Amino acid sequence: MTALASLRLPTRAPGGARADGRRALLQPGVLIPLVVLALAVLWAVAPGLFTSQSPTETVAPSLLAPSAEHWFGTDATGRDLYARVVYGASQSIIGAIVAVAVGLVVGTALGVTAGAVGGALDEVLMRLVDVLLAIPGLLLSLSVVILLGFGTTNAAIAVGVTSIAVFARLARSRVVSVRVSDFVEAAYGSGGTFFGVLWRHVLPNSLTPVIALAALQLGSAILQISTLGFLGYGAPPPTPEWGLLIAEGRNYVATAWWLTVLPGAVVVLVVLATNRLSQAIGRKDAA
Template sequence: MDNNSSSYSVSAAIQNFLRRRGAVLTIASCIFLLGILGWSVAPTLFTSVNPLHSSSLHALEAPSRAHWFGTDHLGRDLFSRVIYGASNSLLATGLAVIVALFGGMPIGFLSGFLGGRADAAIMRAIDVLMAVPSLLLSMAIVTVLGFGITEIAVAVGFSAVAAFARMARGEAMRWRGAAFVEAAIACGRSPIGTLITHVLPHAAGPVLALVALEFGSAVLAVSSLSFLGFGAPPPQPEWGLLIAEGRNYISVAWWCTTLPGLVVVLVVLAANQLARFVQDRSERIESE
């Protein structure tokens, strides 16, 4: 009996530790993402250095107290360029998520709620979109629309529409047979009104989790397209462009690619941690 009690207490202690660890990681992720958002909104609060100012005398200097991230091949302060680059990167990422959210959610909800042939036709079109690699689809769309931050945002957002549509369809099919939904329809409520007032609030948790997850994916996609030269033109700072500019000097100046790349990786990890927390929280609320 004592052995069982001790093993149970050890197991409970481990579970409590993991919960606290997850909470700490979530709080740290939120703080980090808020800091990155502060970079994009008010970069002058975090650095007073002009990101476009160059000096050949300080080219490719290693990270130091004067230049936290070092300098690039033109002597520009890399830390200030990363901070100012957050504005372009997060702007494109935010627009991409908005395009995907408002493009995919209505399609998925209507498809799952209506069912029948309309659902089958819509889902076959969504399956075709999902069959094409998202980065390849984004590149094709950017080639048609032209280069720039807005064009990248539209391309990345369109490539993520299928993910939101499938998630919304699943939630609509999950709740359309619920008693309160059938009661609302029986009382004369329109399908659109029922979706908005009854189904959408129950799908808020999965929607927010997918938004956080797609935010991280969009950061990677936007940075990848900028790395390939589809984004903001030089000398404007952008995270993918900074990595692309530093790749030619990686053997003598590792910081030019490593540190901007590390910022991108941390943003993606923080967004994924936030998505995991929201998903776990929504599942716990539903189970209660």
């Protein structure tokens, strides 16, 4: 009896899981990325709360260095660069959210269908996914943008198309592994229908890694949309967009470094924040 008692698993007080979740959220490695990402989203939703300057009008002499009056300096036409970065968040962040939504919805639907149904349908869908994976992402997004036309929305759709295959492969692998679990077999043995078991048991235990991937793809989508904007396939001037801002300053790197360094630093910080949150979600799922 004593030996059995020594093997007893430790118990956790009620609310312990919630307390652990709050402590994990308050860790600097998670809290700082959350603040950075929340600030970027607020820039995109309500830019007027963070600057009173116009992003498209000349407000000062050109190529002023960063100062207390103009935090990021001014560009070649005298526009406030900080205001352009803040207002540019709506193009980059919202575009990235649209891109991730396209990849998440379409890719997850394909992956779940292939993994749940199996058989010939699984083979056909996965071969289509392999074709998408074989095409370089930038080449595929450029091809879609050329077909749809230039602009932030079309660029977001193009970037979303490039991520469909990644979401489909992950969703399928998770559904296939969960589908053969004992509790799924027990659900079928208890009279559960195909769609009922899929909705109640398979999907809830399959989609957490997909959500973590969505957070990771958000950062990747910001980079890809900025790349398309840098190449001239995104928002047209004078609309502020992060990739376009970096492109506009590339001719002044030697004389006005802030035109490329500061918008580029904002892009890097936001992408790193999304990647860190994705890692935190993934570790929580693994635990």
